[in-house]
Each structure stands twice: as structure tokens, then as C-alpha cells.
Amino acid sequence: MRARDILDRWLPWAVGLAMIAALYCIFLVAPTEREQGVVQRIFYFHVSSAWTAFAGFATVALSSALFLWSGRQRWDQVARSAAEVGVLFCTFVLITGPIWAKPIWGTWWQWDPRLTQTLILWAIYVSYLTLRAFGGGEDVVRRWAAVLGIFGVIGIPIIIVSVRLLPGMHPAVLVTRKGTSGLVDPGMRLALAVTGLTFLLLFGWLVHVRTRIQRVSEGLEGMRADLDAG
Amino acid sequence: MLAILWKDLRIEWRTKEMLTSFVVLAVLLVLTLSFASQAAMGRVSTSRVAGALWVSFLFAGMLGIQRSFLLERENECITGLLASPVEAAEVFLAKLVGNVMLLGIMQALILPLAALFLGARIGDSLPALALVLGLGNLGFAAVATFFAAVAVRTRSREVMLPLLVLPLLLPLVILAVRATATVLDGGGLAGASPALAYLVAFDAIYCTAGWLLFEFVVRE
Numbered sequence: 001m002r003a004r005d006i007l008d009r010w011l012p013w014a015v016g017l018a019m020i021a022a023l024y025c026i027f028l029v030a031p032t033e034r035e036q037g038v039v040q041r042i043f044y045f046h047v048s049s050a051w052t053a054f055a056g057f058a059t060v061a062l063s064s065a066l067f068l069w070s071g072r073q074r075w076d077q078v079a080r081s082a083a084e085v086g087v088l089f090c091t092f093v094l095i096t097g098p099i100w101a102k103p104i105w106g107t108w109w110q111w112d113p114r115l116t117q118t119l120i121l122w123a124i125y126v127s128y129l130t131l132r133a134f135g136g137g138e139d140v141v142r143r144w145a146a147v148l149g150i151f152g153v154i155g156i157p158i159i160i161v162s163v164r165l166l167p168g169m170h171p172a173v174l175v176t177r178k179g180t181s182g183l184v185d186p187g188m189r190l191a192l193a194v195t196g197l198t199f200l201l202l203f204g205w206l207v208h209v210r211t212r213i214q215r216v217s218e219g220l221e222g223m224r225a226d227l228d229a230g
Numbered sequence: 231m232l233a234i235l236w237k238d239l240r241i242e243w244r245t246k247e248m249l250t251s252f253v254v255l256a257v258l259l260v261l262t263l264s265f266a267s268q269a270a271m272g273r274v275s276t277s278r279v280a281g282a283l284w285v286s287f288l289f290a291g292m293l294g295i296q297r298s299f300l301l302e303r304e305n306e307c308i309t310g311l312l313a314s315p316v317e318a319a320e321v322f323l324a325k326l327v328g329n330v331m332l333l334g335i336m337q338a339l340i341l342p343l344a345a346l347f348l349g350a351r352i353g354d355s356l357p358a359l360a361l362v363l364g365l366g367n368l369g370f371a372a373v374a375t376f377f378a379a380v381a382v383r384t385r386s387r388e389v390m391l392p393l394l395v396l397p398l399l400l401p402l403v404i405l406a407v408r409a410t411a412t413v414l415d416g417g418g419l420a421g422a423s424p425a426l427a428y429l430v431a432f433d434a435i436y437c438t439a440g441w442l443l444f445e446f447v448v449r450e
Contacts (some may be wrong), residue, residue, distance in 0.1 A: 068446055116404075123397035130393055135384060142444045144380045151373075151398055154439055158432045162401040165408050165425060 056086020061153035082212035256290035
């Protein structure tokens, strides 16, 4: 069996099992947070989605660079799939955040650095997807998209420092301002770790499936073009 | 590179097409934004002046920068330009310098108006303001010039340029507005220094990236 077949067969199962484990950890293992109550449990989804979204954008930049360098279509397909899945998870971050913020901060949205930087990244990759949607399938569009994917990621340091000039109220949970972890309960840590891994697995599977769909549909387009020409 | 820059500036000087249209547009934007903020709250604060100015610069500037490539698009001049023995990177630099100059001229014409209508006191802080605007223009022009070359070749080009560059320019908007507001408030360059340092970094990153990657977007 080739590596790809093994992925195709077992990855869905792994993702499914990991999801059950994650739900179990979130709702049964992790204790309820004392001050915030049950709404704090959304944190596990929120943070895991954020990691996944960032993994997605990093993948876009990396495969875009590889595409420009090698010219192999496969990297372009990976970049596009990762952008779609990354934007999806980034949207989850932007949805779960306000659901938590409304009862805790008393407002849906704050112009806090972290919120703003997530929103900026989301906007950049939405524009990436728009370019791909309207641009068409020519080679030059692939190169434009690749360049945009790279531009988005090299701007991240500037995005991070520039949003710090805005006043902030986002909690620093994983690394507090004193440099220690704010997440002390082992059950909570376990729940976060399991959920994070589950989301990364899910991400890998989605990108894999999406890339394959794209390869097949591009192959089909090519065949149609050949038929028309012949 | 200088030849391309010279050619663009000479065309602009003869037609004044780009400059007139985008200066008028920027003036209208400043006016619209001042009417809007007047209607909403009476006296306009310095921070809102800075915001209004940059929104006007961005939108008028994008149209102007787009023109610098539409010009090449007519009669397929860009193909000739790229066929000539110049590097794509040099075409980018020439366009970038030309666009930065035009943005500067536009701002020189807009600022007195802003002082008049928005009540901004620009007299005392003019050198500092010029530096802030210059740094902002460089980063803005780098991103916009780069993607204007892309946008003019897509089907929906009028929408495409803002769609591609506005998200990338959001950090620049934060930094430039912050620095402009500080300078207008009399904070001087020292007060605006963190934002200015990041602006320099923004300029450096995107000028370099544009210079290195321009070849990939213009090559057929």
C-alpha cells in the first residue's frame, strides 16, 4: 500500500476518534472554570482553531514559495487548499471569540491587538481566495496568488507590532505576562492538548482531500481541453 | 530604470491626467469625510483628521497607481517594456519611485485644504508631518504598485486592486494614522517614534519583497 492510500483509509478514522476523545476531555475531564463558568469551555475550540488557522496560513506561504521556486502545480494546489481550510478555521476563531466575549467582557467585539491581528489575517486570505475565485486557472493567476500568499505571511511581524499600539484586554492564557502558564489544572491542559491535536489532524485531512479534488478537477479540465482541441 | 521613470513623469507632465483626476478625487473624499464627521459630532478631533486624511490618500492613491499600469496596458506597452533589456525589478522600482512622487504632490495639494476644512494645525509640525507621510507613501506605493500590475490584467480590475491591497495595508493604516495623529497633536517625531520605526520596517519588507517577486507577476 502506498503512503497516500494509507492516509486515505486511516486518516478519517483517526480524525473521528480524536474528535470523540476531544469532546470527552473538554466536557468530562476538564473542570469547570471557577469565575467564568461553563462558557470557558469554548476556549479549547477557540485556541485550537487559532493554531489550525495559523498552520494553514504558514502552509500557504510555504507551498506558494515552493511553487514559485519549482513551478510544480502540486504545490499550488496545496496552497489553495490550505488557504481555504485556514480561512475556515480563522472564521471559527472569529465566531467563538465573540461568543465567549459577550458574557465575559460584556461586548461582542473589542479593538484589542489579538482580535485585530486575527481579523487582518482573515481579510488577507479572504482576498487571496477571491483572487483565486475570479482569476481563473491560468498559470499567471497561480503565480499572482502565490505571491499574495507570501506577502500575507511576511507582513505578520509588522501586523503583530502595529496592533500592539492599540489598547488590549485579551487574556494571555498560555503564556502569561509573568512568563508562566495560566493554565494550571492538568485536566484543562489535557483537554487543550487533545483538542489542538484533533484540529491539526482534521486540518491535515481536509487539505489532503481538497488537494485531491482539485487535482482531479484540473485533470478533467485538461482532458476536456484536449478533446475540444482534437 | 531612470529612463522609465523619466518617460512616466513626462507623460504625466504632458497630460496631467493622473494627477488632476486623483487630486480632485482626494479633495472630494476629504470633503465628504469632513461633512460626515461634522454631521455626526460637530468639532472634529485630531485623531479623526488623521484617519480621514489617510483614507482619502489610500483611495485616491489606489486609483492613481492603477493608472500607471493602465497606461502600459494600452497598446500592450508593458510587453515592449519587458522585452527591452531591463530587469522586471527595475520596472518595479521606476514605477514605485514615480508613484511615491505623485502621492507626495497630491498630499502637498490636499494638506492646506485639510487644514482649512478640518481645522488641523499643520504649520508648526510640517517637517515631521512630511517625514511621516513620506514613509507611509513608500510602503503604500510598494504594495499598491506591485498589485496594480496584477489587478490591471484581471477581468474585474477596478474592484480587484482595493480588494488585494487593503487587507495588506491595514497595519500601515494603523501605523500611519497613529504617527500622523501624534505629529498633528504636537507630539513631534519623538512621540511618534515607535509607529515610525514599524513604518520603516513595513517599507523595507514590502519594497524588498516587491523588488524580488515582481518578475513572477509580470512574466507571461
